[in-house]
Amino acid sequence: MKVLVVNAGSSSIKYQVFNMEDESVLAKGLVDRVGIPGTTLEHKPIGKDEVIIKKDLPDHTAGMKLVLEVLTNSEYGVIKNMDEISAVGHRVVHGGESFAESVVIDDKVKKVIRDCFDIAPLHNPPNLMGIEACQELMPNVPHVAVFDTAFHQTMKPENYLYALPYDAYEKFKVRRYGFHGTSHFYVAHRAAEMLGKAYEDCKIITCHLGNGGSMAAIKDGQVIDTTMGFTPLEGLVMGTRSGDIDPAIVWFLMDKLGMNTSEANNYFNKKSGMLGLSGVSNDLRDVLEAANSGNERAKIALQVYYNKVKGYIGNYIAKLNGCDCIIFTAGVGENGYDVREAICSDMDYLGIKMDVEKNKVRGKEVDVSAADSKVRIFVVPTNEELVIARDTKRLAN
Numbered sequence: 577m578k579v580l581v582v583n584a585g586s587s588s589i590k591y592q593v594f595n596m597e598d599e600s601v602l603a604k605g606l607v608d609r610v611g612i613p614g615t616t617l618e619h620k621p622i623g624k625d626e627v628i629i630k631k632d633l634p635d636h637t638a639g640m641k642l643v644l645e646v647l648t649n650s651e652y653g654v655i656k657n658m659d660e661i662s663a664v665g666h667r668v669v670h671g672g673e674s675f676a677e678s679v680v681i682d683d684k685v686k687k688v689i690r691d692c693f694d695i696a697p698l699h700n701p702p703n704l705m706g707i708e709a710c711q712e713l714m715p716n717v718p719h720v721a722v723f724d725t726a727f728h729q730t731m732k733p734e735n736y737l738y739a740l741p742y743d744a745y746e747k748f749k750v751r752r753y754g755f756h757g758t759s760h761f762y763v764a765h766r767a768a769e770m771l772g773k774a775y776e777d778c779k780i781i782t783c784h785l786g787n788g789g790s791m792a793a794i795k796d797g798q799v800i801d802t803t804m805g806f807t808p809l810e811g812l813v814m815g816t817r818s819g820d821i822d823p824a825i826v827w828f829l830m831d832k833l834g835m836n837t838s839e840a841n842n843y844f845n846k847k848s849g850m851l852g853l854s855g856v857s858n859d860l861r862d863v864l865e866a867a868n869s870g871n872e873r874a875k876i877a878l879q880v881y882y883n884k885v886k887g888y889i890g891n892y893i894a895k896l897n898g899c900d901c902i903i904f905t906a907g908v909g910e911n912g913y914d915v916r917e918a919i920c921s922d923m924d925y926l927g928i929k930m931d932v933e934k935n936k937v938r939g940k941e942v943d944v945s946a947a948d949s950k951v952r953i954f955v956v957p958t959n960e961e962l963v964i965a966r967d968t969k970r971l972a973n
């Protein structure tokens with residue numbers, strides 16, 4: 577059985593084709609600048625040369641059409657015809673409170689995705705565009721939605737409610753949702769296997785540290801808490817997002833800088849975080865390099881970043897009443913060993929001790945804890961697409 581996984585953004589479409597007999601990837605690719613002059617498709621068929629096609633495309637349907645053409649191309653394609661694709665899995669960012677699991681997409685599901693436009697204005701509309709484009713081109717196969725928020729739906733009110741007038745929750749569904757759910761799900765299950773324990777018996781802290789970043793606390797197979805909130809803005813310091821701040825700063829700076837709501841949205845989501853604080857870049861590699869060359873602001877920005885993660889580790893160990901393992905994943909978590917080392921330093925009171933030599937790895941699944949560490953520390957490369965493909969196969973069957 578072959579499954580196509582699609583992740584449609586506002587101007588991009590990422591895709592992967594899986595052979596689910598052995599879960600191997602047959603091809604992956606990206607259509608960038610959809611609907612903007614200069615559309616480019618990068619297609620990577622596994623075992624063949626990469627293909628780059630430049631062709632302006634007006635919308636997601638045209639983008640998906642091109643994807644299907646390259647997938648079936650006699651030279652660089654990976655399937656003979658589209659009938660070989662048995663199901664399509666779609667990444668959808670927000671499922672609100674309606675979905676704690678992946679679902680086969682029907683009109684009711686599309687309505688919920690549409691109802692969440694209000695609370696996920698940047699993500700859900702392009703996700704739905706991707707779904708509708710694929711449904712138009714592949715009307716006879718099941719389409720499955722896999723939500724970023726679903727995994728976190730096990731949180732209880734004491735962790736998802738904000739201390740606001742209750743109306744804000746009842747009328748407008750203002751609450752913590754959490755994101756990166758497929759990544760937290762994947763690495764938490766891998767960690768249970770690495771621990772040799774049943775997933776339901778583990779106390780796990782997952783750290784998804786990428787350009788966006790979030791952590792989750794998992795106990796008895798359920799998410800107890802997570803750092804991202806109503807939107808992905810809350811929690812850790814990220815590439816360009818502030819993470820936690822005193823909310824009064826928002827209206828103070830709107831007033832001082834004369835910003836309207838959309839400008840404020842841009843300020844806290846796109847200009848803050850490591851970019852705003854260091855003045856160097858949103859890319860942590862650049863900030864690390866600047867700090868190593870003596871840039872004081874970059875050094876402080878890194879300390880703020882590390883402290884935030886450390887603080888949530890403490891918070892979550894308290895909420896879990898213990899911890900079997902901490903997992904690092906995503907771009908920074910998988911590759912930035914100096915970042916992992918700084919976060920795990922001086923944490924021995926909590927039973928966290930890293931083996932700094934073992935930790936000097938990038939992008940590999942490995943236990944980097946010291947032999948006498950009470951808490952295991954794992955690096956686990958994430959694989960959100962595989963989670964989507966597995967759910968799609970399960971639901972299509």
Ligand code: AMP
Pocket residue numbers: 785786787788815858859860861862864906907908911912913915938
């Ligand atoms: P992601 O969003 O998961 O693709 O992660 C992207 C981020 O990973 C980029 O912002 C980089 O800063 C970061 N990254 C990649 N390699 C390294 C590294 N060796 N050290 C620190 N950060 C890294």
